[in-house]
Amino acid sequence: MTEKTFGPFELQKAYSTEPVPDDFVLRRRISTAMRTLSERVIRAEVDQATLQHWAEQLEAVVATVGEPERRDSKQANRKLFTGAATIEDLYHMMDFDPVSGGANPIAPQVTWVQEGQEGVEGTLRLGQQYQGPPGRVHGGVIAWILDAVLSRALHAAFRLGVTGTLNIRYLAGTPIEDTITCRARITGQEGRKIFIEGSIWHGDQQTVHAEGVWLTPKSLG
Ligand SMILES: CCCCCCCCCCCCCCCC(=O)SCCNC(=O)CCNC(=O)[C@H](O)C(C)(C)COP(=O)(O)OP(=O)(O)OC[C@H]1O[C@@H](n2cnc3c(N)ncnc32)[C@H](O)[C@@H]1OP(=O)(O)O
Structure with a gap:
């Protein structure tokens, strides 16, 4: 076969x-x-x-x-x-x-609950090893996760690109050792530039907002 x-x-x-x-x-x-x-x-x-x-x-x-x-x-x-x-x-x-x-072994393990052209949503729980301030996720870890989540929204829409710019606004502390939800969706495109926004939520509270620009390689754009 x-x-x-x-x-x-x-x-x-x-x-x-x-x-x-x-x-x-x-x-x-x-x-x-x-x-x-x-x-x-x-x-x-x-x-x-x-x-x-x-x-x-x-x-x-x-x-x-x-x-x-x-x-x-x-x-x-x-x-x-x-x-x-x-x-x-x-x-x-x-x-x-x-x-x-x-x-x-270093991947915190996002469980994807939704992946489609309209956006992605995933849940995860970060342990003590990802702590920054006591009880809260380290800001660099948040950037790391959101880069991947926003990239996933790109791939879920069958597009390719690398992160050009990623801006993050930390709105409130994101807790460790509890389930958090990440979301991302494409918001626009200008030529090879694709605009994506994302967020992290703890229950009903949004703790992080992110927006960025992904660049489709010249060879594909
Ligand atoms: C189909 C499904 C398949 C799925 C498949 C999965 C495979 C599973 C792989 C998983 C993979 C995970 C990936 C995670 C996401 C990373 O971690 S990606 C890694 C981190 N990012 C990088 O390493 C990127 C490094 N930077 C570069 O390579 C280059 O600077 C860039 C970003 C490609 C841009 O270079 P360039 O294409 O030469 O850009 P250039 O022609 O100068 O400018 C074009 C336009 O973009 C703008 N621009 C240029 N740079 C930037 C920038 N940094 N920011 C904003 N705008 C910019 C310019 O101003 C210009 O705008 P306009 O004048 O046209 O309005």
């Missing part, structure tokens, strides 16, 4: 509906364990002997992993644009995303 292949417009649908490849099931398990660990060790009140034990165990895992070769991610990208990407290629493109990729 020939393997199914995908082009750019099938990317997001296939990524959310096709079965997760076996190696990514394992990569996701590793990432989940690493994320859980980083949240649990932050400010853990334990004695010196316990810290010493954890340090040694973790250093042993790092030594076991060593420095493995990496797959070139440009290859999957090229295959996507010729309609020849396999589901494994799609996972290599999407699942290491630093904000919502299941196989990336």
Whole structure:
């Protein structure tokens, strides 16, 4: 049987509906364990002997992993644009995303509840490791997440571009350790410039407003 292949417009649908490849099931398990660990060790009140034990165990895992070769991610990208990407290629493109990729241990994991031409909405919960002021999310982390959320609105509308400018207005503190909602939508376009706005909400309270300009590459615009 020939393997199914995908082009750019099938990317997001296939990524959310096709079965997760076996190696990514394992990569996701590793990432989940690493994320859980980083949240649990932050400010853990334990004695010196316990810290010493954890340090040694973790250093042993790092030594076991060593420095493995990496797959070139440009290859999957090229295959996507010729309609020849396999589901494994799609996972290599999407699942290491630093904000919502299941196989990336630093990704806070946004759960997308809506993705379409009219905009995107996702929920997430940020732990102690993302704290800035006590009890609140670090402002740089907010910028990081919103860059990804506004980019997702671009991709959900089947457009491509890189962030040119991202302006953020912090309206109120965004709490850690509670569910927050992120939204974004395209508001306009002038030639290669695409205007996108986004927000973060805690319940009914908007805590952040963002707006930015994304630039479609000259080769595609
Ligand atoms: C189909 C679905 C597929 C999905 C597929 C998914 C794949 C999964 C990948 C996930 C990916 C995630 C991605 C996350 C989002 C990043 O993190 S992107 C990374 C961060 N951004 C960058 O690295 C961008 C770095 N900057 C650049 O490369 C270049 O400066 C730019 C932004 C491309 C602009 O360069 P340029 O195209 O040469 O621009 P230029 O011709 O000088 O100007 C064109 C116009 O844009 C304006 N402009 C230029 N620069 C800027 C700027 N920075 N700000 C505002 N306006 C600007 C100019 O004033 C000009 O305006 P007009 O005079 O026409 O009115």
